[in-house]
Amino acid sequence: MSLKLRRAPPPVRGDVRRMLEGLPEPAILLTPGHEILAANTAYREKYGDVGETCYSASHDFGTACDKNGEACPLRATIDSGRRQRVFHIQHGAAGPTYVDIELEPVLDVEGRIAYLLERIHEIPDVRVADGSAMVGRAPSFLRALGLLQRAAPSDVPVLILGESGTGKELAARAVHQMSARRGRPFMPVECSGLPESLFESELFGYEQGAFTGAQKSKRGLVDATAGGTLFLDEIGDVPLSVQVKLLRLLETGTFRKVGGIERHRADFRLVCATHRDLAAMVREGSFRQDLYYRINAFPVMLPPLRDRRSDIARLSGEFLSAKHPDKTIGPDALARLTEHDWPGNIRELRNVVERMALLTDGDELRAEQLPPDFDAPGPREPGAPMLGGADFLVSGVRPLDELEAAYLSWAVARTPDRASLARALGVSERTLYRKLDHARRWSAE
DSSP states (O other): OOOOBOSSOOOOOHHHHHHHHTOSSOEEEEOTTSBEEEEOHHHHHHHOSOOSBHHHHHHOOSSOGGGTTSOOHHHHHHHHSSOEEEEEEEOOTTOOEEEEEEEEEEEOTTSOEEEEEEEEEEOOOOBOTTOOBOOOOOHHHHHHHHHHHHHTTSOOOEEEEOOTTSOHHHHHHHHHHTSTTTTSOEEEEEGGGSOHHHHHHHHHEEOTTSSTTOOSOEEOHHHHHTTSEEEEETGGGSOHHHHHHHHHHHHHSEEEOBTOOOEEEOOOEEEEEESSOHHHHHHHTSSOHHHHHHHOSEEEEOOOGGGOGGGHHHHHHHHHHHHOTTOEEOHHHHHHHHHOOOTTHHHHHHHHHHHHHHHOSSSEEOGGGSOTTOOSSOOOOTTOOOOSHHHHHHHOOOOHHHHHHHHHHHHHHHOOOHHHHHHHHTSOHHHHHHHHHHHHHHHHO
């Protein structure tokens, strides 16, 4: 139930000003009509001039955020009568930054909203060793980033979902860097790259003499995480035989080295990622249901690049600034990049931009420097399987086995090396061989 508003806010009392100034984070006091009444020192130091309204100060808008396609925490607070939080991009003297806006009503003695207190919680920039950063302003991307920020302060297991190349490891690093464990190790484990025979020993370690060649004991990745974040990438590729041991680790918080009898205490925050449909794998029996519910406490879906085309220019500029700061993207090239469907998502975009930068001798990347087979949108390569939505409408609904067999046949003809093909498809070699065998048997029927 909405609270009633005062017709005009009262003058800001001295105690309210002292409360505002005492806040460590940037904060402002607003009227229900979006006008800024006061700002604390932290706000002025971070964002410079205070401005007249919250929407002009944060976005340089002429009207409220909800009139410009963005969420308005002030309106949500007034409508609900309760504190609200919204993920935003804040513009200031240092440029745009990601922030978490927290807005709460300040009531008068009659229980009406007199002011609204806005606190701005800054979110640290997330970068990895190669300079990659989480960049974007598309609503779908901001929703995902906002969920990551909400989950980060807790120890709740996070499951990051998304197609291959959407930046799942970078998202996992964002959770780690925004958490209280940021000073401890971030330990990535590539589940699809570990053979089943080595998975348990790599994860839990082993004792001397546990197997042939174990000449001395080895510390496992779980133990090496030591109070940090354990990131299990492509958890859908974890063998069933290991899944039960991983479940026991999560349920008891303890593990035992291969060949050992002593149980060791584990201390880590779990973040998992996959491009697979784990719910479907549970129904098929290839993924344990109890483990699925353990890791799926806080799912976050990263959008594919084709659903955030407005970010392509920004992402391309980020890639160039990291390695080729003297180069820019010409309008013709940018138009082609924006039209492309990007099946490889951000990873594919990075590779294309890097190739164009190496091919250009000037300071502007042009469309003629795009790869020869770049189809934006262009006709489909001869022999390519029909996988697009329009093709389904033309050819009719077809069995999934037929589509997978056709795609694998096309992919194998172009990438005969199985290891390279498995990496390109985002699966383990074991999974690829199983799928190829199934496709051969299905085609023979």
